[in-house]
Amino acid sequence: MSQFRYSDGEVDAVYRVIRERRDMRHFRPDPLDAALLTRLLEAAHLGPSVGFMQPWRFIHITDRGLRARVHALVETERQQTAVALGERQDDFMRLKVEGILECGEVLVAALMDGRERHVFGRRTLPEMDLASVACAIQNMWLAARAEGVGMGWVSLFDPEQLSELLHLPLGAKPIAVLCLGYVDEFYDQPMLEQQRWAARQPLHELLFENGWGNPSPLADSAQSRSDQEI
Known part of the structure; x- marks a missing residue:
């Protein structure tokens, strides 16, 4: 056994939060305390990144009108995704795929501009910048679950349209709309498994x-x- 191992209770807590993390779609509207939201962002910022490039940028959406416009982009893509799914269109349309208008907080996670300058670890695998942001998001997700906060990752949007809406600089790219907020309960299983979409x-x-x-x-x-x- 490693001398650097945490105590049994601490190890159990790590595995528990990994096991009980859920992609949440149902939220209460209560805003998160600023200190709590900051802790979750700090957890994300502690994520690993290739070449220590830290390619993540987070945009906190506090304007309700802007939130509604982000939701409209997601709804447009939801409709187009349904059509692309063909025979599963009706099943997909019955799924709740986001909670943008209901959740307490909305963040947009984006890749920074100027990423081509970072070659370390990306010369043959340039997509490692995306992997790095995904690690940051996972950190936030696990921290949120430990804090009793629900979080959902929404990827149904046109990145160019969302970039224009949020005035992203040339070369930056949004990759996730993150819904965070308190919930009445966490799903016993992943929601798409509960709804028999996939296992x-x-x-x-x-x-x-x-x-x-x-x-x-x-x-x-x-x-x-x-x-x-x-």
Whole structure:
């Protein structure tokens, strides 16, 4: 056992918050205390980033009219996504995919401009800037769950239209509309699983060794743990 390991209770709390994190769509309208919202943003800012480039930028939407315009962009894309889904169109339209007008706070997470200057870790994988922002968002998500705050990631929007609406500089790109707020309850399962839209794939089917498709001995352990949780 590592000398740097946290106590059992602290380790359990980390795994618990990972397990109980949910992409929330139902919120109460109460605003978050400024100190709490700042803590969540600080958690995001502690996220790892390739070459320590810290490509995240957060825009706090406090104007209700602007929030409504962001929602309108999302609604337009929701309708277009439904059409693109073909035979699943009706099922999709029955899903609640965002809580922008109901939640306490709205943030837009964006990639900064001038990212081409950062080569460290991105010469062959330029998309690592996006991965870095995703890590920051996950940090915020886990911190929010620990604080009893719901959070939802909305990606149904045209990034060029949202960039124009928020006056982003050339080269910057919005990647997430984040809804945060208090909730009446957290979903027992991911909402899309509850609504039978999709199911979580078992880890043992996604785990290989020394090459794609090669069975891993860890798969047996992963399957055993999965069976115990059912």
